[in-house]
Amino acid sequence: MADVGLHNISKRFGAVEAVRDLSLSVNDGEFVVLLGPSGAGKTTTLRLITGLEQPDAGTVLIDGRDVTRDPPGSRDIAFVFQQYSLYPHLSVYDNLAFPLRSPARRVPEPQIRKRVEQTAELLHIASKLKNSATRLSGGEMQRVAIGRALVRDPAIYLMDEPLSSLDAKLRAELRLELKRIQIELGATILYVTHDQVEAMTMASRIGVIRDGQLLQLGSPREIYENPADSYVASRLGTPPINFLPARLVPDAAMPAGTETIGIRTEHLEIGKRNGGSLIGRIHRVEHLGEQNHVHLAYKGEMLVTLADPHQMLDAGEEVELHLNHPLYFDAAGRRIPVTMQ
Amino acid sequence: MAEIRVENLRKSFDQFTAVHGSNFTIPDGSFFAMLGPSGCGKTTTLRMIAGLELPTDGRVLLDGEDVTFRRAAARDIAFVFQLFALYPHMNVAGNIGFPLKCAGMGRADIRARVAETARLLRIEHLLSSKTSKLSGGDRQRVALGRAMVRRPKAFLMDEPLGALDAEFRHLMCSELRDLHDRIHATTIYVTHDQLEAMSMADTIAVMNGGRVEQIGAPQEIYDRPASLFVADFIGSPPMNFLKFEGGLKPGERAIDFHDASIAVPEIREARATGPLVLGVRPEHIRFSDAAPVKGRVFGAEYLGTTQIVTVDTPYGRVAARLPSSLHVGIGEAVGLNFRPERLALFDATSGAAIRTANFGGAGHG
Numbered sequence: 001m002a003d004v005g006l007h008n009i010s011k012r013f014g015a016v017e018a019v020r021d022l023s024l025s026v027n028d029g030e031f032v033v034l035l036g037p038s039g040a041g042k043t044t045t046l047r048l049i050t051g052l053e054q055p056d057a058g059t060v061l062i063d064g065r066d067v068t069r070d071p072p073g074s075r076d077i078a079f080v081f082q083q084y085s086l087y088p089h090l091s092v093y094d095n096l097a098f099p100l101r102s103p104a105r106r107v108p109e110p111q112i113r114k115r116v117e118q119t120a121e122l123l124h125i126a127s128k129l130k131n132s133a134t135r136l137s138g139g140e141m142q143r144v145a146i147g148r149a150l151v152r153d154p155a156i157y158l159m160d161e162p163l164s165s166l167d168a169k170l171r172a173e174l175r176l177e178l179k180r181i182q183i184e185l186g187a188t189i190l191y192v193t194h195d196q197v198e199a200m201t202m203a204s205r206i207g208v209i210r211d212g213q214l215l216q217l218g219s220p221r222e223i224y225e226n227p228a229d230s231y232v233a234s235r236l237g238t239p240p241i242n243f244l245p246a247r248l249v250p251d252a253a254m255p256a257g258t259e260t261i262g263i264r265t266e267h268l269e270i271g272k273r274n275g276g277s278l279i280g281r282i283h284r285v286e287h288l289g290e291q292n293h294v295h296l297a298y299k300g301e302m303l304v305t306l307a308d309p310h311q312m313l314d315a316g317e318e319v320e321l322h323l324n325h326p327l328y329f330d331a332a333g334r335r336i337p338v339t340m341q
Numbered sequence: 342m343a344e345i346r347v348e349n350l351r352k353s354f355d356q357f358t359a360v361h362g363s364n365f366t367i368p369d370g371s372f373f374a375m376l377g378p379s380g381c382g383k384t385t386t387l388r389m390i391a392g393l394e395l396p397t398d399g400r401v402l403l404d405g406e407d408v409t410f411r412r413a414a415a416r417d418i419a420f421v422f423q424l425f426a427l428y429p430h431m432n433v434a435g436n437i438g439f440p441l442k443c444a445g446m447g448r449a450d451i452r453a454r455v456a457e458t459a460r461l462l463r464i465e466h467l468l469s470s471k472t473s474k475l476s477g478g479d480r481q482r483v484a485l486g487r488a489m490v491r492r493p494k495a496f497l498m499d500e501p502l503g504a505l506d507a508e509f510r511h512l513m514c515s516e517l518r519d520l521h522d523r524i525h526a527t528t529i530y531v532t533h534d535q536l537e538a539m540s541m542a543d544t545i546a547v548m549n550g551g552r553v554e555q556i557g558a559p560q561e562i563y564d565r566p567a568s569l570f571v572a573d574f575i576g577s578p579p580m581n582f583l584k585f586e587g588g589l590k591p592g593e594r595a596i597d598f599h600d601a602s603i604a605v606p607e608i609r610e611a612r613a614t615g616p617l618v619l620g621v622r623p624e625h626i627r628f629s630d631a632a633p634v635k636g637r638v639f640g641a642e643y644l645g646t647t648q649i650v651t652v653d654t655p656y657g658r659v660a661a662r663l664p665s666s667l668h669v670g671i672g673e674a675v676g677l678n679f680r681p682e683r684l685a686l687f688d689a690t691s692g693a694a695i696r697t698a699n700f701g702g703a704g705h706g
Contacts (some may be wrong), residue, residue, distance in 0.1 A: 168534075172578065176640045176651060183671070194506070201642035201649075221665075224645045237645045238508070266646045284518065288539050289563035289576050290624045290662065295515070306646070309560055 002063035002076075002155040002188065003028045004049065009058035011044055011212075018044040019055070020212040026156065026190050031182050034192040035199040035235065036209035042192035045209075046158045049190070051075050062155050073104070078149035080159040086133040086144055093129040096120065096147050119147045122181055139170040146178070150185070159191040163198065175201055196236050200224070208232045230333040233262050239293055241327075242268055242303045251277060255328050255336045262327035268305040269322040270294065270313075276320035285313050296321070343404040343417075343494035343527050344369045345390060350399035352385050359385040361551040362399065367544070369404075370525040372518070374538035376574070377548035383531045384499055386548075390529065391420045391497050403494060419493035421501050427472040427483055433459075434468040437486040444491070458486045461523055477505070481513060485520070495527040502537060514540040535575050539563070547571045564683075565700045569692040572620050572685060578649060578660040581621045583634070584689060585656075588614035596686070599656070601633030604681035609696035612688070617695070620685035623649065626661035632676030634659075641669045652677060 004026045011019040019041045026032045034042045047053040049060055051072035059068045067075050078099075086095050096116045100107040107115075120126040123143040128136060133144060142162060149157055163171045163178075179202045182189055193199055199206045200220040207217045208231075216228040220236075227233035233241050242265065246258045254261065273279065280298040285307075292307040298321060307313060328336040345367040352360040360382040367373040375383040388394035390401050392413035400409045408416050427436050438455045446454075459465045462482045467475065472483060481501075488496060502510045518541045521528055532538055538545045539559045546556045547570075555567040566572035572580040585598045589612040595602045598619060605619075636654035648665045651658055652675060659677060663669070686695040694700050 168577070175642070179640055196508075197644065200644055220643045224643075238511070240508075264646070284515075284522070286515070286518075286540050287558075287560040287563070288536065289560070290622065309563075 003030075004063075004156050004188065004190065005059075005061040006045070006049070007059045007061070009045070009048060009055045009060070011041075011048060011053060011055050018212050019048065022058075022209075022212065022214050024207055024214060024217065026188055028188055029186045031179070031187075031189045031191065031202055031204045032207060033199040033203035033205075034190070034207045034209050035194070035196060036192075037194055040209045041212035042194075042209055043160055044212075046079075046160055046190065046192060049075075049156075049158060050077050050079060076155040078152050078154040078157050080146050080149045080157065080162045082161040082164055086141060086148075088132075088134045090133055091129065092120070092125065092131050092133055092136070092144055095133050095144055096129075096151055099148055099152050115151045119151045122150065122184070123147050123177070138166055139174065142166060142174065143177075150181070150187075156188045156190060159189060161193050161195075162191075164193070164195070171198075178202060196238070200236060206236075208235055227262075227327065228335055230260060230262060230329045230335075233327060233329075233335075237264060239265050239304045241265070242305075243329075244298070244301055244303070244323075246328075248299045248301065249278065249323070252323070252326075254326075255338055257330045258328040258336060259331045260329040260333070261323065262329060263303075263323045264325070265293075265304050265306050267324040267326070268303060269324055270296070270305055270307070270319040271322070273318060273320050276322065278321040278323070279318055280321050282313055282315050282317045282319060284315055344402075345373075345495060345527060345529065346400075346402040346405075347386070347390065348400045348402070350386065350389055350401065351397050352382075352389060352394065353397045359551055360389070360396075363546075363553050365546060365553065365556055367527060367529065369527055372521050372528045372530065372541055372543045374530045374532060374542035374545045375548055376532055376535060376538040376545050378533055378574070381548040382551040383548050387497050387499055387529060387531050391418055392416050393420070417491075417494045419488040419491060419496050421485065421488045421496060421498045427480060427487075429473055431472065432468070433464065433470050433472060433475070433483050433486075436472055436483050437468075437490050440487060440491050454490055455486075458490045461489070462486050462520065477509065478513065478516075482516075485517075489524070489526075493526070495529065498528065498530045500532055501530075502532075502534075510534070511536065511540065517541060536577065539575070547574060549574075565694070566620070566685065567694050567700075569618060569620075569687050569689075572687070572694075576622060578623050578662075580685070581623065581626075581657075581659045582687075583619040583621065583654075583656040583659070585617055585619060586614065587617055588612055589617075589686070589695065594681075598633065603633060603679065603684075605684045605686060606682055606697040606699035608686075609698065609701075612695065616689035618687040618689045620687060621659070621679050622683060623660045623662040625680040625683045626659070626663075627678045627680075628661075628663070628667075628675045629678040630676050632678040634677040634679075636675060636677065638669055638671055638673045638675060640671065 006022055006024045009019055009022045036042050048055050059066055093116055097112050100112045120129055125140055125143050163174050203220055205217055206220055206223050208215045216232045224236045242263045244261045246261055249261055280296040283295040283297050286293040292309050294305050294307050296303045330336055347363050347365050350363045377383050389396045400407055434455050437458055438451045441451045459468055464482050502513050514537055545559055545562055547554045549570045555562055555571050563575050587597050589608045591608055591611055593608045595604050634654055636652040639651045639653045642649040643665055647662050650661045650663055650669050
């Protein structure tokens with residue numbers, strides 16, 4: 001394994017700037033997730049690292065070596081795609097062995113057998129090795145696809161939404177497995193997704209990307225608790241963070257230049273009316289089982305807070321709002337830091 | 342608007358029985374979700390109510406009137422398949438007004454109806470827009486408008502949000518429910534997504550293998566699942582199932598779980614010794630060194646407000662929902678404490694819930 005660095009990478013397709021001056025380092029043994037909507041430049045970034053695309057500017061370093069102009073085959077990278085892309089005419093064993101049998105690698109058969117068996121063990125598909133690749137469930141096929149990357153020992157694994165074609169249950173299961181495997185192997189992974197849950201649950205660090213720009217890079221907790229701007233704040237958290245125009249919150253102490261106040265759902269506290277100045281009206285109580293989402297109307301804005309499922313709350317009821325741990329944003333959406341006094 | 346009633350509704354296709362005799366009543370103005378995995382019979386049931394499929398047996402009543410053999414067009418029901426299917430060559434007003442035009446309504450009347458529908462959907466400003474220029478959300482609103490404009494007695498929706506990504510789907514759920522609260526149309530909504538059903542429905546029917554396993558309010562079904570299937574299908578992560586062998590006596594407030602005693606809601610039925618399952622929701626687990634169930638932390642998934650910690654125990658892998666402020670180390674040895682009054686017990690063979698102070702039995706609710 002090795003570290004990978006992108007330095008001031010830009011890539012343009014005609015009029016579209018797919019990646020703009022992007023710098024990012026993935027340290028040895030780290031699991032970095034690029035999180036962004038479709039069209040944000042995630043996949044282009046991966047393709048620039050593989051060498052399938054050439055950057056217009058900037059350098060790509062693998063293990064400290066400049067590989068920007070190297071052909072894809074010489075970069076020592078394993079790629080896992082969204083689609084299973086297995087060889088349907090081969091068995092699971094032969095699918096897994098395929099990358100090692102490449103004439104360029106010349107791995108001896110006994111060694112191939114050892115690697116394939118180890119990998120199958122790791123992915124819990126050891127009993128399926130003799131199966132034809134097409135006679136597997138969706139989850140098993142995706143395990144084989146991931147396994148085909150794992151049999152090699154590349155500098156880095158690049159993964160492009162590998163779980164997105166699976167159903168919710170299987171996705172949750174494979175999230176855990178992938179994280180376990182990454183820790184066990186000490187693998188370096190750069191993973192792209194639009195799913196915030198995947199990013200939060202697996203990443204050592206998340207890079208939030210939008211319009212080809214990296215907006216913030218940090219641990220899931222840093223990004224969630226300390227977002228750099230209002231977009232990043234809105235990208236993590238379900239239900240999403242509440243935003244209130246500052247003018248709707250009179251008499252609150254807030255830093256100069258605050259235009260918008262962000263309050264995470266768990267920090268918006270509601271209670272019986274008791275002399276407070278922020279009064280909201282309950283619009284709807286949504287029962288989701290382990291908790292309720294309470295939708296509130298406050299001066300024409302809709303807010304959401306969390307409540308215990310057995311707390312009695314009725315639509316139409318007026319409640320007092322308390323904004324705990326508010327985040328302040330300026331007119332451009334940038335976070336205004338609050339200095340501790 | 343209308344009450345919909347289904348009596349002994351059954352459907353067989355040759356050897357295969359898709360629906361085994363369903364009975365339920367959907368009160369006027371209610372939002373009813375049919376929830377289950379693919380192949381559970383929910384869509385077949387919906388199609389029989391719509392008149393797109395004839396039942397093998399049983400009746401469908403609309404406002405007390407037997408419509409079982411009436412053709413779909415004469416049932417005054419709007420069927421919404423996929424909210425995205427719009428006519429690309431017409432503008433928004435044309436799309437919404439189309440069903441009225443087909444019915445031969447006059448232009449002035451159509452215009453008034455379309456305006457009223459657009460107002461309810463809050464898309465008045467889009468009436469002259471091309472549908473190809475609309476955002477995903479607005480396209481859905483227009484498709485809904487086309488179903489609403491006829492003022493049908495009921496809406497039947499078959500996975501209308503299936504094609505959307507998770508976050509947008511939840512947003513649309515809120516909007517659909519808000520719309521329902523404005524127009525109070527009886528709605529049957531078919532989905533395999535428990536979150537959609539929980540989020541929107543007044544009542545959920547959970548279906549499995551052509552049978553309705555449980556009908557109840559979302560919170561009721563979550564708190565008191567009638568079977569292992571329902572308990573597993575509702576909730577994310579789902580309920581944890583811990584197998585054990587034992588017998589039960591009415592009045593007991595604890596079970597013998599692999600040589601340990603675990604407090605449970607008071608037992609209300611007698612069971613001879615046999616395989617049982619203890620059901621524990623992830624949010625009813627706390628770490629405690631003194632707890633009888635021990636395990637090792639396998640993984641911790643940070644979710645912002647909370648984290649899901651998975652623990653490998655001798656009885657299987659258990660997911661616990663804990664505050665994200667709690668520091669958890671991978672491989673750490675932990676004890677699991679359960680909130681007694683929220684625990685469920687099941688017969689491992691039949692899958693049926695056992696009656697306790699928390700669960701009143703099949704007729705509960």
